[in-house]
Amino acid sequence: MPLSSLLLSSIFTLFIFSFLYLSIEIEAETTYHHHHHHHRHLRSLHFSLFQHETINKTGYFIVPGVVGPSVSQTTTPFGTMFVFHDPLTTGAHRASKLVGTSEGTAITSGLDGLQSISIAKISLRLKHHTGSLSIVGGTHNVKPSNHPIVGGTGDFLFVQGYVTSSPVDLVGITVVYKLEFHLYWPPYA
Numbered sequence: 001m002p003l004s005s006l007l008l009s010s011i012f013t014l015f016i017f018s019f020l021y022l023s024i025e026i027e028a029e030t031t032y033h034h035h036h037h038h039h040r041h042l043r044s045l046h047f048s049l050f051q052h053e054t055i056n057k058t059g060y061f062i063v064p065g066v067v068g069p070s071v072s073q074t075t076t077p078f079g080t081m082f083v084f085h086d087p088l089t090t091g092a093h094r095a096s097k098l099v100g101t102s103e104g105t106a107i108t109s110g111l112d113g114l115q116s117i118s119i120a121k122i123s124l125r126l127k128h129h130t131g132s133l134s135i136v137g138g139t140h141n142v143k144p145s146n147h148p149i150v151g152g153t154g155d156f157l158f159v160q161g162y163v164t165s166s167p168v169d170l171v172g173i174t175v176v177y178k179l180e181f182h183l184y185w186p187p188y189a
């Protein structure tokens, strides 16, 4: 083998080895970082509250709908705009501890009159966390709905997750919903 080709092949071998070494290094570092973040920074919080909505007191129809079923305990015409500012308590009973409010709007977007798009700001004063969560999503009037959390303020800054809203009592002038919170703080929060 001529000297020049021997030299070339050793350089090539060296190059391959250093490349391999580098990839192992990178991989090790990535694994380490994932591990590190997972254990030191991922925080989550899970709890339930109850939302009380009293027609013509904490919730009002502000724009009438245009088509579909009429206003009933579970339906509203397509296009109906509703605005609310409801208390949130720790128990299903209205007299239980008040820990926050949910203010927002719902626009009937289902032609069956059963579904709406809801936007809400949930303000909370919990034992160790004070601030607000913003949620957006589709709500079904008689079935549980998952509302993605789009962000938060105060102690909930950068929070992600979802809030599951389920009707508990739809009879009478005050309707009650159970809200199940599943909150996750990203590593950079």
Ligand SMILES: *[C@@H]1O[C@H](CO)[C@@H](O)[C@H](O)[C@H]1NC(C)=O
Pocket: 055, 056, 173
């Ligand atoms: C709420 O107020 C509207 C407008 O005044 C009225 O038509 C409706 O009957 C009231 N609803 C209840 C449940 O009191």
